[in-house]
Structures are given as structure tokens and as C-alpha cells.
Amino acid sequence: MNTEATGDAAALLPDSEPHGGHGHHGQDRTWKLALGAIGIVFGDIGTSPLYAFRETFANEHHELPLDTPHVLGAISLMFWSMMVVVTLKYVTIIMRADNKGEGGSLALLALISGRGGQRRWTQGIVLLGVFATALFYGDSMITPAVSVLSAVEGLAVAAPGFHRLVVPIAVVILVMLFSIQRTGTARVGAFFGPVMIFYFLVIATLGVVSTVQTPHVLQALSPHHAVHFFMLDPLRAFLALGSVVLAVTGAEALYADMGHFGRNPIRISWLWFVLPALMMNYMGQGALLIRDAEALRSPFYLLAPEALRLPLVFVATAAAIIASQAVISGAFSVTQQAIQLGFVPRLRIDHTSAATAGQIYIPVINWALMVMVILLVLSFQTSSNLTAAYGIAVTGAMLIDNCLLAVVLFNLWHWKKRYAIPLLAVFFTVDLAYFAANLTKVPDGGWFPLMVGFIIFTLLTTWAKGRKLMIARLRESAMPIQIFIESAANAATRVRGTAVFMTSTPDGVPHALLHNLKHNKVLHDRVILLTVKISDVPYVAEDKRLVVEDLGKGFHRMILYYGFMQEADVPAALKSVDACGAEFKMMETSFFLARQTLLPSSRPGMMIWREKLFAWMLRNAESAMEFFRLPTNRVVELGSQVEI
Template structure:
């Protein structure tokens, strides 16, 4: 539970820094009167209850894929059970787009969290207000720089720091509530309804800022594999939700008493003057933790996308021998850092950044509801009279939030949408191009039985084992044909090895290997891995006792085919996408590094493929 408080709730936990202020002082300003203050707090409370408590904690978190959560895990679960249906491809595209939107969110979250925390310096020590941007940039550079060393040690402090943070913001909120206890009436939904009845346009536009109070809700589901459903649910209901609502109500009570004087930063002004600077340090620590959680999430999502075939192979470093999920992907890390710093320097204030914040989150939430609809009807077989009313509420709430956030597009909301569309094009281009390439290779492949009969007796056999890596578990690999053509020899033992990534997060060791003896010293070997596991081929082969006996690495050679793509006018993809796929293929990490093959035992043979 302490770990969950530290990692999972960093994003939603730092929302009080800016969410309530932006609702009144953002791009769609509201009057500081009881109707609007009580209405906004009521909307925030019921949004947390419907979106976070009911939708994510109570329902979606039950949809775990062997313990793992997140949009890609949910997509793998849903698409794996609904294959062959007409709408399966549409569901897959929706899930991929949700993943693409996550990358936009992972750029904005560190920028807005750190910047809004550091802006407290201008409140606590106005003379240093001009240092806000440099301090924020330095913190972000430092944060991304430490990623290569791993976060397991730092993570040990996350739980206690966040628990301290939630305790402090709750206490400050309670002190303010005691002074204006009428704010507690905002728990009633009648105030949210009254807000819409008396000022419908303002209430609709306010949803674009109110949703900032639930950003990070999807992290509860995404991080379920690390902590389990029960600790996350317990932490939310008994620690995080009460602390957040106490603070939001405290900010509302402060505005009821002091009006516009407290609007510059109601979060920091809840604290006594002498306590504001320590609050800046505490809030900055919480913002760093929130950013760390999103960065780690970007690494995990990228690893899942690579394994599921949506992203080219990238270099993945493991930073912990004890925890498999502790990974570091250099390309993602430095690309995120550049984009986050550009965001901070371009938008300059957290208020400007919140205009860009929300679209990616609400888009992903709406897609999660679509996937949930498939889950309830196709997998769980819920009765219509239960499922329909529930889904109607979720679609109404998520649709309203997404529509309200679309009004932010001219003020910065275009950024996460642009990132989402670019990433979506990259993901779908790689998946489609890879499928086409495998089809073209399969078309030209010779049946393995024909090859063995013609080549086994005519070619010279040399001692040792040759492992030919192939993406398709049928036909003769191109590398084997090229090797025979140029070297005119075959090894005594020839293994045709295919690594298959399943739509399950983990594959047990006893189900890892499938072997087939093809005769004449030829063997077909299939290694199965889950999409959360690393494909360490030498480690797996050391455990293999079939396919001709033990594998000795010093007597084993690995043969890889490196394809050069030739864009053509054949039906498949548009020329520009074929060229994009070819560029991605050239820049992908080699199979040698990805599958952990010993560098001095690898032979690469080139071939050309038209797609």
C-alpha cells in the first residue's frame, strides 16, 4: 500500500497544485461566488467517484491480463478473445490510439507538475520569482539524467514522501474547512446540477479544467501489475481520495473567505506564511515523484508495444537485478526530456500548460470506456439491463470531458493531439509494414520438407550447431538459403528458431519451448514469451534438452537475415508509409542485441524485399 501511494498516485496527487485554480483563473474564467465555487467542488468530487472509484477501481481493474493492466494489456485481453469478429480491427486501432495519446500525456505531466510546484517560489519568496523557469528546467534535466542508474533506490523514499505530502495537504485543507464549514455541503450532487442549470455554458467549459482533478486515474490501472488491485483500491479509498477532497474543499473555503486575493495560488495560500517555502519543497518532491511515475510508465508501455509488434526493437537496459519491471530505454528517455523542456520554455507557466493538458487524458479515458463496453458484453457477458445504464453514465461523463477539452485545442490542446497522431502513424505503419514484410517473405519461402530432401544429402555437413532466426514458423529462412548458396555447407545440427510474443504478459518456463524434429539433423524450435518478458535466447537455449541435445554456445552459430526494403507500387501501403517503414527498420536495434545473442557467434546475411 505504501508503495502504491508513492508510485501510482503521484500524478493525481499533484493535481491540487493547479486544478482548482485553473477552473477559476484559466482560459474560461468563473465568477468567485458560492454558486460556482460549490458547483466546481461538487463536480470534482462526483468526477472522482464516477471516473476513478466506480469506473477504474471498481470495474476496469478487475480486467487484468494475468495481473497486468493498462491500455495495451486491456487491448491484448479484448482482441485476443474477439479475434475473427468484424469490429476487432477497429478495437485494435482504438487501443493503439490510446497508447499514442499516452506519449503526449507523458510529455505534459512532468512539465506541468514540476512547473506548478516550482511556481510556489514566487508566492513564498517573490524576489526569486524570476528563477522559476531555470529551476524547473534544472530539476527536469536532473530527473531525466538519473534514469540510466535506475530508480529502485529512490523509489524506496517515494511512499513515505507522498504519504507525508497527502497528510500535510489534508491537514491544511481541514484547517480551512473548519473556518468555513458550509463548504461541506458541496458533497451533495445538487450543487453540480445547480451549476449546470443556472450557468450551462460556463459549467460545460469548466469541465475542461475540472478534469485536471482526475488526471492520473488511468495510472491506477496501468500500475496494477506492480502492486495488485487491492493495495491500490485501499490506498485510493482511505488515503488519497480523503486527502484530495479535504484539500480541494479547503481551497474552496479559502476562496469563499478571501475571494480574488487568494486566486494566485490557493494551494500555497492555504499554508501559513512561514510554512509556504517548506510546502514548495514538499510539493516539488511530489511533482518529481509524479513525473518519475509517468517516465517509468513510458518505458513500460514502450516495452509492451515492442513485444506486441507496434514499435521497432529498441535498446532496453535493465536497472535492477531483482525487479524485472525496472527498465531504461535511452531513446525514449532523451526524446521525452527534449520535448518536456521545449514545452516548459514555450508555454512558460503552468496555467498556459494546463490548456494543453487534458485532451490526451480524456481521449484515453473515452477509449478505455469503449474497450470496457466490449469487455462487459463480449467477455464477461453482463446482462444488458446492468451494463447499458453503467456504460451510458461512463460515456456521458467521459464524452462531456473530452468535448469540453476540445475547446482547448487553439490554446495548446493541439500539442498532445499532434503527438498522438504522429505516434499513431508510426505505430500503425510499423505493425502494417511488418505484417506485409512477413507475408512477402512467406510467399518466396520454400517448403522445409522439400529443402531438406534436396539439400541434406547434396551439401557438405560441418561440425557444430547453426541456429537460423526466422520470424515465421514455416518455410525455409532466407538466411539458410543464402548460407547454403554462398558457403555451400550445412552444420550437423540445424535449428530453425522462432521467438513468439504472446498476448499474455508472462509465459511460464514449462511452456517456453516447443520443439519439432524435422529429420536429417534439422529441428524446428519455437520460444514463447509474454509481452512483459525479455526474449533472452541464449538463456532459454541453455535450458533446452530437446532438438538434438544441449546447446554449447562456443559451438553454436546464430544466422540472421537483414532485410533491405524496396518500396514498390504493389498494393499494401502508400509509398510514403513504405519509406517510413523502411527508415524505421534501418534504425531498429539489431536482433543480435535484442535477443541477447553472443556478438562473436553471429553471422548476418542480407536480402532485399519488396513491399
């Protein structure tokens, strides 16, 4: 991969390039984007009512008494968690920290690197950001499993005879969901908004009907009920936070999906539609439990009259599928960013929509997720068991976002300490409490996302570190380009055509060029030394894509710049080049690639086991030919061995 976004912690981020990005939603109508946001962004947090309130009381981990003070306290905690974590932290503040319109941990990390420069705290911040990305993959495995399983469990409520079929039906739905990914979700996506709007209207209506029968549940909106909840039973209230936090899972998706819809449409959807609908449903479930403690087995489905429970199962299942789709698409997008930023090897990326660049499909990620999700369903069997594993990844990522936010407030926005410190204190207190409560669930399933997070963190940092070491070793043996040109240009036989030598560093002589001259003893009339660099912005404008330097005697140094959300299409870029002689004709152009074989050694750098891991990742990386869209019949690969 021709990026320089590789290395140890302080050097994991890409070089900051002076190239601007461009927005891509300026002319879209806000209401249309708000509708789309309801369908995509809020699927995860929107399906939380399926299990969050039930788990707060039914969880054997803390066994809360099912009485009015505890019910009102739980609702109050959920409401104020949504206000502090979702509304204030993400919607109001963090979403202002966009990287040319894009959000998410990697986009924020690139923003901090580009504007903050290299400082003593950079190493720790980079590692935290990478770990937050690793935790996201754990979350993307658990969300489809718990969402679909909890929705299908409604069958056992509507028709008890279906109890044994819940797990098989959930597995079938998940297999179908992952199988359609390769065809693209553009058409299905058009229905997401209307389906989710209908879902939110249904759950809000059911909540209002129940609340009207027990109106004093509205008192739960006062924060003193949350305080009273802790005063009644501090230990159980603290442990209950591990389930209460399920009400805000998906909050980080608002920030990550900002690039698709924009800041304002997401804010409008959340404040005026999604938040009220969720709270109406939670209060309705609370009112139902105050009236009938037996409803705890499934307060979400028992809100509906018996005749409507089966239709409600279908609506909830559709919402769960949409929530799962959003997380799967998010995993594809995060992986694409990680590839471009130098954290992940090249992988095959298929574009499933000619009109929408963000519609991508990564086969290896899709099938790996499917296997892990199905294993989770078969292992945990019920959504209640799965919720024990759910909170760790989410709360861990939220806690890391606080650290990144602190850097933004102090170093990028230069907030005064008297404003920033109290705000951060609130956020850290809330998120630390939730994270600590979820740590108590590690033996019951919380170990899974932590294990996934540490494995993926190891892979990400090993690839980045290994790439830096490999580039450093190649530079050690590189010959200055001017010396090479003077010595070789006149001595070698020149042949017609253009030779493009792909190189990861914009200096020195590419190894492929040296090998070609050594073995074939010829040089083409026009020689292009091409480096593709990924900037720390999502998009680079066409007029800032190219830098060309004439080295003399038919040699040209060329650098192509892309944003980390863009695909590097080298032939398409070359067709627009007119700065180095005649136009590029693919049938007269040969592309030379160097394929390195890694030899683990005892040289300082990485431990032997990480060197072997990096070598395995390099062997299984997607070919540069396919990654850069090079014409298959015009590519020559030349191998070399490198010790790291």
C-alpha cells in the first residue's frame, strides 16, 4: 500500500498534506437527509427498547426490586443518560469536530494529527483512537446478534409454541442479511427511512397508551428520581448501570455516520422525533411494570394488545435488520478508512452503487462478521445472555471519545479551562461509571468484545509498525534518483512507451526500477515514479490531486493525493495528466510493482512473533494491481526480499 501512514504509535497517522477536501451534501434538502438519518443512523439506538428496560430489572446480576421508586429511577437514568451522553456530548459538541464533514474515531484521529501536529501526547492519543476502532468491530459483531435475536424472541411471546424456533429463525435471518451484502443495499436502503419512521411511531403510540393509564410515570423525567434510585440501594443501582447504558448504545453511530447525512439533519431527527419516541416507549414500559410486574418477561411486546403482538414482531424484526445493516455498512466504511490510513492491509473492495461512492462491500469483512455473529447467537442462545457482552465495547469507545474530545477542546478549539474542565468532568464521570459497571459483567460475556478488541488492536498496530519498518529498510538501500539518472539514462537501451513504477516513498529509486534495469537492461522513453499518498482529509479535490516534477532525460516524479474516504484509481488519474509529455495510453503503458517477501530477523523493531504476523498479513493482502485499478494485462511484478 502506497501510504506513509504507518509506524509506531506516534507515527501511525498519515502525513498532513496541504490539500483541501470538499463537502458533498451542500445542496441536499435537510428534511430528506433527516428522513434518511432516521432509517440508517438511529437503527441501533432505536432497537434498544426491545431489551434495555427488561434487562435493567430482569438481569440476575443485580436483581432490582420491581416497585415504583426503582421503575421511576431507571426511567430517569435512561432519560438523563440520553440527554447527557447523546444530546449534549455527541449531538451538540462532538459532532462539531468533523473532518471535512466526516466523523468517527479514525476521522477525528486524522483531524487531531493534521491540526495538532506531533506532540508528546500524540502517542497515547493515537493508541486510544486505534483501540476505539478495534472495539467498534466487537460492537459490530454483537449488535446484529442481540438486535435480531431480541426481535425474534417476540415470537415466543405472541405464540409460545415458537420458543424452540427462535434461534434457528434468527440464524436464517442473519445468513440472509449477510448474503445480500454483495448485491448492494441501495434499493433496500430506500425503504429504511419509511420503515423506521413507522417503527418509531408504533413504539411511541404503544408507550403513550400505556402512560395514559399510569400518568404519574411522567415524574421520572425529573433528575431527582435518578438520585433517589442511588440513595435507595447504591450497590444495586451501580450494577444496574450496566443495563441502563443499553438505552444509549448506538450513540457513537450518530458521529460516525455524520458524513452520510450532515450534522443538522441528524440533530433534527434526534431531537424532534427519535428521542421523544424512545422516551414515550420507555415510560410506557415502566407504566406497564408498575401495573403488572408479571410483564417483566417482555415489557416491550406486552405493551401491545394480544392481537397486535405478532405484527409487532415483524415490525421489530424489520427494525433489527435495519439496525444490523447500519452496523455492517459501518464496518465496511471503517475498514476502508483504516486501509487508506495505513492500519489495515489492502483488501478487496467492491463498489455496489455507481451513484453513491459510500456504497461498498468488502467480502472478507462480511463473511468474517457473519461467522462471528452466528457463533454468538448459537453460543449465548438468548438476547439476555448477549446483553452482558454488549456494554463493554460501547462504553469503552465512549470513554475513549472523551479523551479525543479533550484534545480537541484544548488544542484545536482552544476553549477556556473554566468551560472545558467542568464539561469534561461530567462526561468522564458518566462514562466511567457506565464502563466500571460493565466491567463487572466481564465473566458473563463481557470478555468477548474485549478479546476481539485486543486481537484487532494487535493486528492494526502490527501492520502499521511493520509497514514503517519495511519502508525504512527499503530507504536504507535506496539510491539517490539524480545519480541513477545520470549513470543509467545514457548507458541503458531506451525502448518506446511509458513505464510507471509504483513506489511507496517519493524519493530514491524504486526497487522495481533497479530490478528491471538489472534483468532486462532497458529503460522506457518515459519513466514515471508514482507515489499514491493518502491525506488526513476525507476528500481531495481534483485540482489538487496531482504533483509532477520533471527529473530530466524522460524521468518524472509524480505524486497522487487522495482523501481517506476516496478510492485510488490510478489509470483514471493518469488520463487527466498533461504535465509530462504526451497523453497516457494504457496500451502503451506498463506498470511495474515490487512485491516484497518479508524475512523476520533479530534486528530492532518488533518482536519475532509480530514480524511473522506482519509477514502473514503482507502475503494475504490484496494485490496492488487490483487495489489501484491497474489494467491486468499491463502489470509486471518484480519480487525482492526485505529483512525487518
